[in-house]
Amino acid sequence: QVQLVESGGGLVQAGGSLRLSCAASGRTFSSYAMGWFRQAPGKEREFVAHISRSGISTYYADSVKGRFTISRDNAKNTADLQMNSLKPEDTAVYYCAATLKFRATHRSEYDYWGQGTQVTVSS
16 A cells, blocks of 8 residues: 655746655555656646656656656655646646556556645746
């Protein structure tokens, strides 16, 4: 069992930056690959980024590639999402999630979810 809690969301102007953090409970954090997803009003939850258990491999949605960076610290049981050059279309609730699968990019592949944190980007 893994419990996830996101933090770091907020309101930022277009072009600004935010750093989201996901804190995980349990002693098996390093056994899970981690992902970030987002859901805008009226839209489905979509994949943003994925990081492997070791942190060596990362994958991104095309819409955030080059602007967002996912990282993890297995000693601290955290997985972060650094978001730069934010755009109004990045506005959404952001969720972190844990999976045992490699290179998982669909929400159905994830087993545990946080409650989400709101990110609002103003134009």
